Amino acid sequence: MLNRSNSQSLFERAKKNIPGGVNSPVRAFRAVGGNPLFMSHAKGAYLFDEDGNRFVDLINSWGPMILGHAHPVVEEAVKKALSGSPSFGAPTRREVEMAELVCSLVPSIEQVRMVNSGTEATMAAIRVARGYTGRDKIIKMEGCYHGHADSFLIAAGSGAMTFGVPDSPGVTKGVANDTLTVPFNNLNAVEKVLSENVNQVAALILEPVVGNMGCVLPQAGYLQGLRKLCDQHKVVLIFDEVMTGFRLALGGAQQVFDVKPDMTTLGKIVGGGLPVGAYGGKKEIMSCVSPAGPVYQAGTLSGNPLAMAAGMALLTYLKEHPEVYQHINQTGEKIAKELRSQAREFGVKATVNQQGSMFTLFFSDVQVVNYETAKKADTTLFGNYFQHMLEQGIYLAPSQFEAMFISEAISNEVVDSILTASRESFKRL
Numbered sequence: 001m002l003n004r005s006n007s008q009s010l011f012e013r014a015k016k017n018i019p020g021g022v023n024s025p026v027r028a029f030r031a032v033g034g035n036p037l038f039m040s041h042a043k044g045a046y047l048f049d050e051d052g053n054r055f056v057d058l059i060n061s062w063g064p065m066i067l068g069h070a071h072p073v074v075e076e077a078v079k080k081a082l083s084g085s086p087s088f089g090a091p092t093r094r095e096v097e098m099a100e101l102v103c104s105l106v107p108s109i110e111q112v113r114m115v116n117s118g119t120e121a122t123m124a125a126i127r128v129a130r131g132y133t134g135r136d137k138i139i140k141m142e143g144c145y146h147g148h149a150d151s152f153l154i155a156a157g158s159g160a161m162t163f164g165v166p167d168s169p170g171v172t173k174g175v176a177n178d179t180l181t182v183p184f185n186n187l188n189a190v191e192k193v194l195s196e197n198v199n200q201v202a203a204l205i206l207e208p209v210v211g212n213m214g215c216v217l218p219q220a221g222y223l224q225g226l227r228k229l230c231d232q233h234k235v236v237l238i239f240d241e242v243m244t245g246f247r248l249a250l251g252g253a254q255q256v257f258d259v260k261p262d263m264t265t266l267g268k269i270v271g272g273g274l275p276v277g278a279y280g281g282k283k284e285i286m287s288c289v290s291p292a293g294p295v296y297q298a299g300t301l302s303g304n305p306l307a308m309a310a311g312m313a314l315l316t317y318l319k320e321h322p323e324v325y326q327h328i329n330q331t332g333e334k335i336a337k338e339l340r341s342q343a344r345e346f347g348v349k350a351t352v353n354q355q356g357s358m359f360t361l362f363f364s365d366v367q368v369v370n371y372e373t374a375k376k377a378d379t380t381l382f383g384n385y386f387q388h389m390l391e392q393g394i395y396l397a398p399s400q401f402e403a404m405f406i407s408e409a410i411s412n413e414v415v416d417s418i419l420t421a422s423r424e425s426f427k428r429l
């Protein structure tokens, strides 16, 4: 049994002054039972908790730790930036270089604005799309998560899905009325909604490969079909690549699937582990953003020197080391294949969805293609598997409806340890 005494006492203290004891809901372990572990530090493929337990990390901060934890390249860049003062509130050279880098890496981005989180990025992106089109409504997909802004907390994935409160109290009816939802992977549904709301829809936003109802892939032709429909109806197509950006490829899902959205939102990897988000797209659209245009959006700490240094160091490293993607993608494929075969061996119903270095093991015998089918997964079985893995030193995302993220630090040796633990976990189910 893991010693959890320090985590336990920290959690008791945390609950007194932090709602639910955590600063983001999924961390609380409510979906898998038990209490959260408190982390003290991490290096490479491993997390270390307050009781000195070591875990292979398959969350990697939900993406940013794509090279593993405490990578020297990022660490050095932040140290150097820190000695020059952590913030100015005035323009800096790094912001120019960062914008140039992002525009050169992401195929559809001509201009980009830095913000401080993925939530800010998506929130700003739809405001810009509304300002640009002069229309109010947006379309989102059931089970996609775009951060915690009001407009997106309608049939949302991630923590909102885990806790069964897709519509949060505090979101007004007016806001909810402007958000139209359709099932993922269903072009007819989008076509129907567009024809019922002629000239009213500003934007269609989605995760091109979903991470937030677990990993769900777009079916062949789906993204191309959305591109076509958005062109026909003059709707701004927004790819929320906060998870997939710089992960599925340097140019994100839009590069992998060769579909150009009008706007893209970024987060997670773009900050190298510091709080950064970004939104960008066609120059014509981005020119609406203040002070170039009338759509207001601002941020005291946006383009922060430490954050820019971390993000730029990470992106530059990824650009110079394409073999990183080869390694993490192959690792993803290998783990998915082995998990399928283990599930078969032990007669456990399982569907493994995987794209590059993202994957989800759904405890379900139906193909998972959207929110409806994702929800069919057996969350109790997942909770048991999660706990067996944790006991054996493997830290999975603490919910059935999340993706796992592979880092460069997960070597073939580490993969073997994951698979050995998984085999034992399936056996114990």
Ligand SMILES: *Cc1c(COP(=O)(O)O)cnc(C)c1O
Binding pocket: 062, 116, 117, 118, 119, 120, 122, 145, 146, 147, 148, 207, 211, 212, 240, 241, 242, 243, 267, 268, 277
């Ligand atoms: C994480 C995530 C967000 C929100 O980003 P935060 O930095 O947590 O605000 C938005 N969209 C997607 C697809 C995400 O995965």
